[in-house]
Amino acid sequence: MMRRGQPLLLPVSPLFMASSLVAMLLLNMFLSDLLGPSGVWLPDLLALVLVFWNVHQPRRVSIGWAFFFGLLMDVHASALLGQHALAYSVLSYFAISMHRRLRWFPVDGQALQLIPLLLTAHLLQWAVRWVVGDGLPGWPALIAPALEATLWPVVTVILLAPQRRAHNPDENRPL
Numbered sequence: 001m002m003r004r005g006q007p008l009l010l011p012v013s014p015l016f017m018a019s020s021l022v023a024m025l026l027l028n029m030f031l032s033d034l035l036g037p038s039g040v041w042l043p044d045l046l047a048l049v050l051v052f053w054n055v056h057q058p059r060r061v062s063i064g065w066a067f068f069f070g071l072l073m074d075v076h077a078s079a080l081l082g083q084h085a086l087a088y089s090v091l092s093y094f095a096i097s098m099h100r101r102l103r104w105f106p107v108d109g110q111a112l113q114l115i116p117l118l119l120t121a122h123l124l125q126w127a128v129r130w131v132v133g134d135g136l137p138g139w140p141a142l143i144a145p146a147l148e149a150t151l152w153p154v155v156t157v158i159l160l161a162p163q164r165r166a167h168n169p170d171e172n173r174p175l
Contacts, residue, residue: 009163016162017053017061024049025069029076041140043147046073047091047121051114052155054095055102066092083128091121111152118145 024046031042046069053061070085077084094117095102102110122145130136
């Protein structure tokens with residue numbers, strides 16, 4: 001059953017899913033290189049797109065993909081191996097476990113529901129860094145989960161755009 005007023009979507013292209021994940025990985029790498037340690041307030045766009053695909057396509061983008069992309073981020077950032085992988089895996093697990101309930105809410109309600117998940121992922125990364133002696137990142141790092149939740153509606157519109165049907169359907173098409 002679908003929520004009233006929710007449009008029927010076309011199947012998603014696996015190539016589009018993969019390219020969106022790789023694009024966000026490259027954007028995260030670029031932004032982390034550009035700003036360095038002063039960019040702790042930046043949203044983790046790869047985590048946001050992973051959560052989106054975990055919610056909308058949980059059978060195609062699973063915890064294994066989150067772990068893989070987390071390892072790539074760890075290697076790029078020269079971070080403790082597994083820091084991002086652990087955070088992304090836990091984030092994906094919780095997103096997949098609540099994906100049916102989450103899709104019943106409007107997009108702004110989804111963003112509110114995702115704030116604790118995104119905050120948990122960041123707290124895991126901070127805890128791992130604290131345990132190995134790096135110290136805590138400071139209060140500007142608390143801005144990142146709020147920015148990620150704010151970007152959720154934008155990410156949803158952009159990533160669902162290729163799946164939307166035409167507004168003026170052809171008379172010869174069955175749907």
